[in-house]
Amino acid sequence: MADFTAEVFQNEYLAQGTTDAHAVVSISCAGAGTAGQGGTAAAEIVIVDTSGSMDMPVAKINAARRAASVAVEEILDGTWFAVLSGHSIAQMVYPPNPGMVRMSAGTRADALAAIGQLRSGGATAIGAWVAAATELFGQVPGSPQCHAILLTDGRIEGEAASVLPNALRKARGKFQCDCRGIGADWDVEELRGIADALLGSVDIVAEPADLEADFAEMMRTAMSRGVADARLRVWAPQGSDVLFVRQVAPSVEDLTPKATSISPLIREYPTGAWSDESRDYHIAVRVPVADPGQERLAARVEVVVNDQVLAKGLVRALWSTDVEKTTRIDPAVAHYTGQAQLAAAIRDGLAAKAAGDERTATVLLGQAAKLAHESGNENTTRLLTKVVDVVDADAGTVRLKRDVAKADEMALDTRSTKTTRIRREPQP
Amino acid sequence: MTEAPAAAACPACGATHDPADAFCEACGSPIGGAVDPPADPPTRSPADPADATADPTGPMPRPTGEAAACRACGGALEDGYCTECGVKAPSPRDHWSEEPAPWLAGVCDRGIAHPRNEDAMALAATADASRGVMVVCDGVTTAPDSDRAALAASRAACQVLAAAPAVEGSGEAAAIRHWDGVLRQAAQAANAEAVGAAHILGDPPEPPSCTFVAAVVTPGLVHVGWCGDSRAYWLPDEGEGEQLTVDHSLGTEMVRSGMSQADAEVDPRFHTITRWLGADSVDATPEIAARRLDTSGYVAVVSDGLWNYASSPAALRAAMDRAAEHVGSTASPATLAAHLVEFANAQGGHDNITAALARVSPH
Known part of the structure; x- marks a missing residue:
């Protein structure tokens, strides 16, 4: 059984009459092992876009074949798996008949041979691909830990707009899906929507040559996730309002809308599978006010695996008239508040730019440049400078670049949620 | 913390603590080799008041009838807080x-x-x-x-x-x-x-x-x-x-x-x-x-x-x-x-x- 720990960073002191308790709960997992161990089967599906455009240039379909191959090579023996070719429908590549098989030396060799035969042609019906994967995972006996990689080079074509949302509704909670867009002709929002619904990552692979390494890495990560499904169980007191539950590291993911109500005071938030890693969550709860000197538990945050509580953190609210205590902002809360603002500024700034509102875009991307600079988020700063010229990072003054490569803009868009970790200083 | 071996409960107030701690962080009661809290009311024996303070460093007396309920709303307690309103239960x-x-x-x-x-x-x-x-x-x-x-x-x-x-x-x-x-x-x-x-x-x-x-x-x-x-x-x-x-x-x-x-x-x-x-x-x-x-x-x-x-x-x-x-x-x-x-x-x-x-x- 994996070991989870939860550590709470907060300033528990609230000024008289105030109600909002903020905390960063840092959750770490150790001893996760590998996927498919400990009684839970693991299942993997690789979905490769084989629509007609994958031939233009032909480097794309070649890179997709190689990437699917290395991914299959990373799948551990005993894992259920399948490879799908996605075009107007989702077509079985391996095994040949609809279903999944267990990985072994023999099935691996057969799968690699089948992947070598992949040809392109047809539309991009991503909704149908997601639906097919859901159905395949459903055929694995027991309650397996399911994960898919979905690769596309374009936006949905030749499929009704309602198909993907319907497919996602059925897929949610059944499997996690990492999404990759190759080239610059796909739609960031579309893939982000899938990744968000299915607790996966989304990223751009602008250069076909980079796809292989990315797929290998994704599959290795999936295989290292020995904890199939962990949930955050959050208790908050009567009369309170959970303002948000947000993953803030390694990336910003709002979990608030994903809450399931367990009881009037308890909600659960899915966090998917875990490897040996740590993630930070920013939790904000509005609690009923109490008198100075009084203390109230604002939230109890538990890590739940198989209905067992493996770690617990307490978010407290302690009202005080001591201004010195109540005005301090916890460094972790401050840092991640800034990182979430940074991600939002980039997203909204790029949306404004796309809508032709250059003034708003300049202001928002300027804010982003300032926030990225202040927090030492060098990756985001680097991505930003491909889209804007930073005139004064401290002041947040930027100029929109002319002739920005579309892929650079998409890279900034997809990676804007990546956060830097706060440097941990000993708690006072 | 159903399985967590790291936590133990304070015999005086029930708060969880690290087994290495010598004193409970919540109520300050000594923990090492601690005994169960006294089941008797805190009233000291009128007949022989000398018995009352037999253990000067023992756990605090727990007022009868208040053992496991929130003083603000009557809810059950967990981790030293009310499971309904969240108000901290005063430690003994x-x-x-x-x-x-x-x-x-x-x-x-x-x-x-x-x-x-x-x-x-x-x-x-x-x-x-x-x-x-x-x-x-x-x-x-x-x-x-x-x-x-x-x-x-x-x-x-x-x-x-x-x-x-x-x-x-x-x-x-x-x-x-x-x-x-x-x-x-x-x-x-x-x-x-x-x-x-x-x-x-x-x-x-x-x-x-x-x-x-x-x-x-x-x-x-x-x-x-x-x-x-x-x-x-x-x-x-x-x-x-x-x-x-x-x-x-x-x-x-x-x-x-x-x-x-x-x-x-x-x-x-x-x-x-x-x-x-x-x-x-x-x-x-x-x-x-x-x-x-x-x-x-x-x-x-x-x-x-x-x-x-x-x-x-x-x-x-x-x-x-x-x-x-x-x-x-x-x-x-x-x-x-x-x-x-x-x-x-x-x-x-x-x-x-x-x-x-x-x-x-x-x-």
Whole structure:
């Protein structure tokens, strides 16, 4: 059984009459092992876009074949798996008949041979691909830990707009899906929507040559996730309002809308599978006010695996008239508040730019440049400078670049949620 | 934490703690080799008050009927908080009351502004009112772990006073001589505990320390001994009350050198005490006094968390009388002490608050 720990960073002191308790709960997992161990089967599906455009240039379909191959090579023996070719429908590549098989030396060799035969042609019906994967995972006996990689080079074509949302509704909670867009002709929002619904990552692979390494890495990560499904169980007191539950590291993911109500005071938030890693969550709860000197538990945050509580953190609210205590902002809360603002500024700034509102875009991307600079988020700063010229990072003054490569803009868009970790200083 | 081996529950208040901890973080009770909390009510045996303080460092008494419910809404408790409204359950160290006999009771409370309750009290009484013992120690806030020193000191002194033999011979002079000696022994025992607390902590540069005041109420006489600025009062039902102790503080020195009481009380040095118990004490000898109890009234033993808001005997008596009006003239010392604590909290609760009262009835 994996070991989870939860550590709470907060300033528990609230000024008289105030109600909002903020905390960063840092959750770490150790001893996760590998996927498919400990009684839970693991299942993997690789979905490769084989629509007609994958031939233009032909480097794309070649890179997709190689990437699917290395991914299959990373799948551990005993894992259920399948490879799908996605075009107007989702077509079985391996095994040949609809279903999944267990990985072994023999099935691996057969799968690699089948992947070598992949040809392109047809539309991009991503909704149908997601639906097919859901159905395949459903055929694995027991309650397996399911994960898919979905690769596309374009936006949905030749499929009704309602198909993907319907497919996602059925897929949610059944499997996690990492999404990759190759080239610059796909739609960031579309893939982000899938990744968000299915607790996966989304990223751009602008250069076909980079796809292989990315797929290998994704599959290795999936295989290292020995904890199939962990949930955050959050208790908050009567009369309170959970303002948000947000993953803030390694990336910003709002979990608030994903809450399931367990009881009037308890909600659960899915966090998917875990490897040996740590993630930070920013939790904000509005609690009923109490008198100075009084203390109230604002939230109890538990890590739940198989209905067992493996770690617990307490978010407290302690009202005080001591201004010195109540005005301090916890460094972790401050840092991640800034990182979430940074991600939002980039997203909204790029949306404004796309809508032709250059003034708003300049202001928002300027804010982003300032926030990225202040927090030492060098990756985001680097991505930003491909889209804007930073005139004064401290002041947040930027100029929109002319002739920005579309892929650079998409890279900034997809990676804007990546956060830097706060440097941990000993708690006072 | 169903499976987590790292957590264990405090035997006194139920809060989880690291097994390596020697004391509970929530209530300050000792944990190492800890025993179950006493199932009995905190009332000390009226027949033999000496039994009451058998373990001066044992867990805090848990008031009966309050064990596992929220005081704000009645909800169940988990992790020391209410599972419904989230309000923190006061740890037994933060708020407790004792009523060893219907005529003698006290309440010790954290107050509002301080994060810890460094006040402590220990009470004992016989049912026939032949002897009542009230000890209050106020931990010095600037020294860490003074809460433990105060608790251990008050319990040790109470044990000495409760276990002391009756006066041999007759007459007030014999009684005063007898109790003078016992009060000195009690202060010595209390000081030994406070010094011992410093040794347990590895003799820190700023060792824990506390004030000390003890009152022994016997038929017709009250005997008091004190170090520091915790006080004893005689508050008769008729006539003027009297402060039985004189603070060992710079405030007293200021008044002695001619400053008015009112001016002295607002001086920041007023509360600086000149005598206390503990490893860094310059003079741990108690001052001793006695007073004849010739009418009905109350002997009150209190910490500065209360007398800050009612310093004169008249003000203190007035605060008590307002409480009595509120709850009826038959209010027990336990109820009155609780009201005095509430009164101090209503004034801001800037310090820990202890109020112990003994009802004195004419013969």
